Amino acid sequence: TDRYCVFGHPVGHSKSPAIHAAFAGQTGDDIEYVAIEAPLDDFAGAWRRFVSEGGRGANVTVPFKEEAFRLCDTLSLRGRRAGAVNTLILGGNGLSNDFKVYGDTTDGVGLVRDLRRHGVELAGARILVLGAGGAVRGVLEPLLVEGPVSVRVANRTAAKAEVLAADFRDLGEIAGGGFDAVEGPYDLVINGTSASLAGDLPPLPDDLFAPEATAHDMMYGAEPTVFLRWAAERGAHTVDGLGMLVEQAAESFFQWRGRRPDTAPVLEMLRQAL
Numbered sequence: 001t002d003r004y005c006v007f008g009h010p011v012g013h014s015k016s017p018a019i020h021a022a023f024a025g026q027t028g029d030d031i032e033y034v035a036i037e038a039p040l041d042d043f044a045g046a047w048r049r050f051v052s053e054g055g056r057g058a059n060v061t062v063p064f065k066e067e068a069f070r071l072c073d074t075l076s077l078r079g080r081r082a083g084a085v086n087t088l089i090l091g092g093n094g095l096s097n098d099f100k101v102y103g104d105t106t107d108g109v110g111l112v113r114d115l116r117r118h119g120v121e122l123a124g125a126r127i128l129v130l131g132a133g134g135a136v137r138g139v140l141e142p143l144l145v146e147g148p149v150s151v152r153v154a155n156r157t158a159a160k161a162e163v164l165a166a167d168f169r170d171l172g173e174i175a176g177g178g179f180d181a182v183e184g185p186y187d188l189v190i191n192g193t194s195a196s197l198a199g200d201l202p203p204l205p206d207d208l209f210a211p212e213a214t215a216h217d218m219m220y221g222a223e224p225t226v227f228l229r230w231a232a233e234r235g236a237h238t239v240d241g242l243g244m245l246v247e248q249a250a251e252s253f254f255q256w257r258g259r260r261p262d263t264a265p266v267l268e269m270l271r272q273a274l
């Protein structure tokens with residue numbers, strides 16, 4: 001049995017153990033996957049302990065993704081770009097066995113796969129991303145490499161969006177600013193703020209969406225978020241963050257095990273349980 005886990009704080013609510021158990025059930029991989037609440041001041045110690053007990057890899061969630069990034073010996077390009085990782089692999093990606101720590105971030109590719117599953121065309125799209133925190137930083141590279149016409153990053157604190165856009169400018173047409181600089185219409189609007197948690201809606205113009213536009217919220221719940229309700233009222237297709245969650249997990253599973261699970265039945269299972 002190979003051991004994996006998700007580190008977080010808190011982590012009790014994590015759906016990752018159920019997702020990976022379902023993946024392993026499909027592929028026949030003999031793995032154990034648990035949730036571990038690492039102490040806020042000693043993530044590195046928790047990881048070392050897990051490794052000494054036979055751990056092979058881990059997912060990392062809030063608030064440890066930046067710390068996980070710092071303890072990696074080797075990083076994927078997208079992980080280096082993101083400055084944060086959600087996937088740790090011991091011994092590289094199977095090519096080396098020297099117990100080095102390899103880090104990757106699979107959130108962005110998870111988002112892109114889920115959007116593709118919903119038939120969203122990213123090449124040539126006008127994209128608006130709301131928020132400029134870690135969650136947004138993690139998805140910009142995979143979005144930009146799909147070849148959108150433009151990406152605008154809008155944030156409550158405008159300066160943070162400007163810095164973020166500058167960091168990714170070499171990858172495509174990207175600009176950052178405050179919500180007041182938002183000028184539609186957009187084909188795709190991604191909410192990467194944590195405003196939904198507080199039931200808040202960023203101040204957005206009514207003519208934000210192009211015809212057939214899609215609104216995506218990285219959050220999910222039994223009920224649509226405030227942002228998705230607002231978007232639906234304005235005619236946009238809506239996609240919540242549950243699919244992204246399952247797709248990022250599938251990419252991590254692939255990194256560890258070399259096999260791609262079928263995400264559709266797992267997403268369906270989680271949806272039923274919300």
Ligand code: ATR
Binds near residue numbers: 155158193201202
């Ligand atoms: P995460 O890792 O989830 O991205 P974060 O780095 O703390 O968390 O970023 C949270 C994001 O949500 C930020 O873009 C934040 O805006 P500020 O940079 O101006 O703080 C945004 N955010 C949080 N609460 C918000 C609210 N009520 N309205 C609008 N934006 C909000």
